[in-house]
Amino acid sequence: MSHIAASERVDTFDYVIFGATGDLTMRKLLPALYRRFAAGQVPDDARIVGTARSPLDDKAWRERARQALGEHVNDADSSVVDRFLAMLRYVSLNGADANAHWDGLRSLLDRDDRVRVFYLATAPALYGDIARNLDAKGLRTETSRIVLEKPIGTDLDTARRVNEDVGRYFPENSIFRIDHYLGKEAVQNIIALRFANPMLERMWDRQSVDYVQVTAAETVGLEGRGGYYDGSGALRDMIQNHLLQVLTVVAMERPVSLDADALRDEKVRVLASLKPLDRDDLGASVVRGQYVEGTSGGKAVPAYNDELDGEAPSRTETFVALRAEIDNARWRGVPFYLRSGKRLPRKLTEIVVQFRATEPGLFGDGHPGSRLVIRVQPDASVTLPLFVKHPGNGFALEEADASSRLDPGAAGGFQDAYEGLLLDAVKGNPALFVRKDETEAAWAWVTPILEAWQRDEGGPDAYEAGTWGPASARHMLQREGHAWAEDAAA
Ligand SMILES: NC(=O)C1=CN([C@@H]2O[C@H](COP(=O)(O)OP(=O)(O)OC[C@H]3O[C@@H](n4cnc5c(N)ncnc54)[C@H](OP(=O)(O)O)[C@@H]3O)[C@@H](O)[C@H]2O)C=CC1
Numbered sequence: 001m002s003h004i005a006a007s008e009r010v011d012t013f014d015y016v017i018f019g020a021t022g023d024l025t026m027r028k029l030l031p032a033l034y035r036r037f038a039a040g041q042v043p044d045d046a047r048i049v050g051t052a053r054s055p056l057d058d059k060a061w062r063e064r065a066r067q068a069l070g071e072h073v074n075d076a077d078s079s080v081v082d083r084f085l086a087m088l089r090y091v092s093l094n095g096a097d098a099n100a101h102w103d104g105l106r107s108l109l110d111r112d113d114r115v116r117v118f119y120l121a122t123a124p125a126l127y128g129d130i131a132r133n134l135d136a137k138g139l140r141t142e143t144s145r146i147v148l149e150k151p152i153g154t155d156l157d158t159a160r161r162v163n164e165d166v167g168r169y170f171p172e173n174s175i176f177r178i179d180h181y182l183g184k185e186a187v188q189n190i191i192a193l194r195f196a197n198p199m200l201e202r203m204w205d206r207q208s209v210d211y212v213q214v215t216a217a218e219t220v221g222l223e224g225r226g227g228y229y230d231g232s233g234a235l236r237d238m239i240q241n242h243l244l245q246v247l248t249v250v251a252m253e254r255p256v257s258l259d260a261d262a263l264r265d266e267k268v269r270v271l272a273s274l275k276p277l278d279r280d281d282l283g284a285s286v287v288r289g290q291y292v293e294g295t296s297g298g299k300a301v302p303a304y305n306d307e308l309d310g311e312a313p314s315r316t317e318t319f320v321a322l323r324a325e326i327d328n329a330r331w332r333g334v335p336f337y338l339r340s341g342k343r344l345p346r347k348l349t350e351i352v353v354q355f356r357a358t359e360p361g362l363f364g365d366g367h368p369g370s371r372l373v374i375r376v377q378p379d380a381s382v383t384l385p386l387f388v389k390h391p392g393n394g395f396a397l398e399e400a401d402a403s404s405r406l407d408p409g410a411a412g413g414f415q416d417a418y419e420g421l422l423l424d425a426v427k428g429n430p431a432l433f434v435r436k437d438e439t440e441a442a443w444a445w446v447t448p449i450l451e452a453w454q455r456d457e458g459g460p461d462a463y464e465a466g467t468w469g470p471a472s473a474r475h476m477l478q479r480e481g482h483a484w485a486e487d488a489a490a
């Protein structure tokens, strides 16, 4: 998948970040680049060029970056920070404006022989204009890549438009649509677990699997991102991209290799096989919720609408649970339950593969099937308990824990998903980025849900902050004799 070991130094590069003063750059991109620099992977003569409209100079941007590293890197070394900051340059520029002062950026990018990465950490509405300007100003070289942050559009039509606009100036193999869930160690590990363990590989289908759950639960609320989030909601913010990407990795067929297109060909087939949710299915298969006041981390927290402080009450969903089915020979009939929400009881991203129960008789009333749990965060791990006999007389069964900790921060690993992905863009390895057809296939499945919600006069079901979402999410599984992992464990 990655052709260069995590510890190897990459070729030198110019990384140009549009949106250099924004939250994403400060919280994720600069800390990730710093960590790779501190790990010795980034050559000292590489350059990181920040651009935004704000009239800063190098010194002022470096000061903001120093502060961000202080806040978001807990083991930053001040002498390494100084060397890292020396690589940073800033150009004040409105990337969407063809008449802006592009000469400043052009004079900095004077080495056509270096890999150039343009990272668009701005509103997606600007992507087409920025791509056009980069091309028109002669800044796009043969080895340039353009990294696009999510969301790519807000529905199928707008996603197609973004893809077309950027695709007019950059060939598809140079467009890197980032989905940071694909950079997570435990998500990549699904591929190893499935295809390096023949026992699991043979049981990975509708004969053996009863159902699959993917949960991405967050304790946080709006975090000052209300302007963006209220126009988005949980379906667009988490399900269309991160959770559907995880689903593709869980459900895809064995790829012929770990090369980018082999993997992405299989992933897109899964998306194309998702059974469309028609109007009649929607009520039974999709639940949306919005938090009202409650408790989070032992503190009282306000309702979404109070946090948002808008003029009129918002109908935006902060929680979604849905039942997907993959209409192919391997998975037909197996429910894939996906859910994500804000202000849930704990931060937890987890995949549960529930295997079918044993035949009744031998050990009493039948026995629950085994359950593979892939914990993505926090504390990434894989757990597959085996049932063994309790010592002593009789055949009472108990679980013998068989779990492995996956330590993303171990030597050669990454503390944050962005670290590997940012350098994959330099290396030109798109395996863990989302191809155009994948984005569009995911939107094609999600858009009818958004349209149905728009027509629907009702709104999201209320849930108390600090709980696992509205009761309707639990009922959706109960109707099929299933339960969310935390209910089953209770
Ligand atoms: N923050 C996050 O955790 C995540 C963000 N994203 C996505 O990343 C992108 C950025 O998000 P975020 O950092 O939160 O947003 P912010 O609003 O914090 O930052 C936006 C940045 O874009 C700059 N900008 C705005 N207009 C222009 C322009 N015309 N030319 C150049 N720069 C411009 C702003 O600076 P200035 O005003 O000075 O021009 C600022 O630096 C969005 O697409 C978002 O959806 C995706 C996942 C997570």
Ligand SMILES: O=C1O[C@H](COP(=O)(O)O)[C@@H](O)[C@H](O)[C@H]1O
Pocket: 180, 216, 218, 237, 238, 349
């Ligand atoms: O993309 C996003 O992801 C974060 C959650 O990411 P994680 O790595 O912490 O699980 C989410 O908070 C945010 O709303 C969304 O835009």
